[in-house]
Amino acid sequence: MFSRIWTKPSTKSCSEQLERLKAALQDCDAVVIGAGSGLSAAAGFTYAGERFEQHFSDFAQKYGIRDMYSGGFYPFPTQEEFWAYWSRYIYINRYQNAPKPVYDDLLKLVADKDYFVITTNVDHCFQKAGFDKKRLFYTQGDYGLFQCSEPCCQETFDNEAVIRLMMERQENMKIPTELLPVCPHCGKPLTMNLRSDDRFVEDEGWHRAAEQYENFLRVRAGQKTLFLELGVGYNTPVIIKYPFWQMTVRNPKAIYACINLGDAYAPDDIAARSICIDGDIGEILTQL
Numbered sequence: 099m100f101s102r103i104w105t106k107p108s109t110k111s112c113s114e115q116l117e118r119l120k121a122a123l124q125d126c127d128a129v130v131i132g133a134g135s136g137l138s139a140a141a142g143f144t145y146a147g148e149r150f151e152q153h154f155s156d157f158a159q160k161y162g163i164r165d166m167y168s169g170g171f172y173p174f175p176t177q178e179e180f181w182a183y184w185s186r187y188i189y190i191n192r193y194q195n196a197p198k199p200v201y202d203d204l205l206k207l208v209a210d211k212d213y214f215v216i217t218t219n220v221d222h223c224f225q226k227a228g229f230d231k232k233r234l235f236y237t238q239g240d241y242g243l244f245q246c247s248e249p250c251c252q253e254t255f256d257n258e259a260v261i262r263l264m265m266e267r268q269e270n271m272k273i274p275t276e277l278l279p280v281c282p283h284c285g286k287p288l289t290m291n292l293r294s295d296d297r298f299v300e301d302e303g304w305h306r307a308a309e310q311y312e313n314f315l316r317v318r319a320g321q322k323t324l325f326l327e328l329g330v331g332y333n334t335p336v337i338i339k340y341p342f343w344q345m346t347v348r349n350p351k352a353i354y355a356c357i358n359l360g361d362a363y364a365p366d367d368i369a370a371r372s373i374c375i376d377g378d379i380g381e382i383l384t385q386l
């Protein structure tokens with residue numbers, strides 16, 4: 099439905115776009131934030147380089163793993179090694195705070211607005227920064243939850259205690275066998291509650307959040323709504339990006355804003371009501 103010719107409003111001056119976004123934030127009745135991995139990257143959750151070296155140099159040496167993300171797909175020979183890797187991954191990306199206060203700055207901008215957040219991020223940063231849990235929809239899961247690998251049930255399990263134990267007790271890149279997590283119902287291994295295939299468990303909390311998101315959009319249809327897209331790429335554009343474009347097309351009072359380092363675009367159909375800023379999200383938020 100969208101033309102293939104892209105508009106690039108980021109060629110307009112950045113300060114003009116910033117002013118338009120400031121005005122839109124002040125003027126709107128509601129803000130729908132759509133956040134992708136670029137937002138957490140701006141907050142310092144990077145998956146390669148120094149952070150990777152600091153926590154995974156042994157895995158890099160033994161298996162040639164180059165960054166945290168690709169290491170998540172490595173076929174480790176034992177479950178004990180698999181969980182040594184993943185417990186570190188989950189611990190530093192879920193239970194430690196983001197290095198930079200980007201999420202806190204974002205909350206300051208929308209705290210007194212009628213807002214809702216939809217995100218493909220699974221690192222819990224919105225909740226840690228104090229965003230209202232009832233205004234959040236984590237579509238792709240949460241590093242802080244386990245699910246049955248089968249799955250035999252549509253249930254998730256908080257993993258903080260066991261992840262901390264795995265961190266404390268791992269040696270030579272292995273966790274003790276007795277810490278291997280198993281499903282309390284069927285005894286099969288537990289795994290992360292992350293959407294990677296059709297075995298992803300959508301628990302009660304997931305369905306509640308999905309419903310709250312739909313309700314938010316339905317009740318505010320036709321209002322002056324700002325669709326604020328932050329760091330969303332093209333891995334899963336059907337979750338945030340394309341729906342934001344479509345909702346902006348359908349609502350003449352809506353504004354679409356896209357902040358993205360290197361990839362800030364809007365389709366022609368909504369160019370006049372779009373604000374595109376190509377830059378570091380953290381820096382831009384502090385200027386608003």
Ligand SMILES: [Zn+2]
Nearest residue numbers: 246250281284
């Ligand atoms: Zn099970």
